[in-house]
Amino acid sequence: MAHRLAVTVGLLLWRSLAWAGPTLHIENQTACLDNGGLQSRLGQILEEYGAAENAIVSVTANPGDLGTTVNPRDLGTTVNRGDIGTIATLRVVTITGEVVMERRFDIVPESCPSAIELIAAVLQSFLREFPREKWQEEPLPKVPPEVREIVIENDVTQYKASVFTAVDSRWPKPSASLDAGVLIDVGGRRHGLVSSAAIRLGMPHGLGAGHFIETFFLLGVGWRYQGENWLLNLALRVGPLMVSGIGFANNYRNWLFYAEAQGTWLFAWRGIHIGPELAVAPLINQVETTRRETTTLPWMRLGCVVVIPIWSKKM
Secondary structure, three states: OHHHHHHHHHHHHHHHOOOOOOEEEEEEOOOOOOHHHHHHHHHHHHHOOHHHOOOEEEEEEEEOOOOOOOOHHHOOOOOOHHHHOEEEEEEEEOOOOOEEEEEEEEEOHHHHHHHHHHHHHHHHHHHHHOOHHHHOOOOOOOOOOOOOOOOOOOOOOEEEEEEEEEEEEEEOOOEEEEEEEEEEEEEOOOEEEEEEEEEEEEOOEEEOOEEEEEEEEEEEEEEEEEOOOEEEEEEEEEEEEEEEEEOOOOOOEEEEEEEEEEEEEEEEEOOEEEEEEEEEOOOOOEEEOOOOOEEEOOOEEEEEEEEEEEEEEEO
């Protein structure tokens, strides 16, 4: 244990004085391993593994008794220590001082010619399997994928213009009307402010000896919420209502104030929005002839609206 600690400390001191890149340290006291060949072969392997630039690789080789039996008649002669075996140790240490691999090789004399390739194969196999981030003092940061373009639309102000038309039934007195107008939408992806201008023509009503017709001129403002493929509009519309007599001895034209709360639920379909609408007028208006014949104007609408976009811009 003391020998191993001393070797590790020595390797770290050696590494601190070395240039950036893997450090290879060889201490060979035998004739079994060729220093130049071992240095060249292991150096080739380390060059292939750029992640191990902070690695410290050492090979220590010493003569050793591997259990070889010596003939008694040879005791009177000098025995070459290289002939009784070589003990080689391959050690890999990270920059933090952690010994991540230590392998001992007991090399008999007849295996010396292939010993360098054996040590090289073990080192290469270890480097291939060892996690790259373990070579660093801290884990390598993950490189985010290349981002070519980022588009954020949720908070982008959008300006939209549309035209619309609607066909409605009117209640409680059965009737119908036809609307046409323009919408201006300003807001974000989900929420927006909607303003409108419209003209409405009501179906003629019979009253006494003649008929009367309603014409509406309306301005509106409201709130819009947009989902994935649908949108909801809630608006308040106000404006003048012109009632015109038709077929009477004396036809009069009068102006009334009109207001209504309107809601539409529209669905996207082939580039347009279509869906139902419901409107309720809080003011109840009546029409009266000179003969005191009266009727109440419808105050609720239920129908279908079609919205066709004509222009949009994002800021």
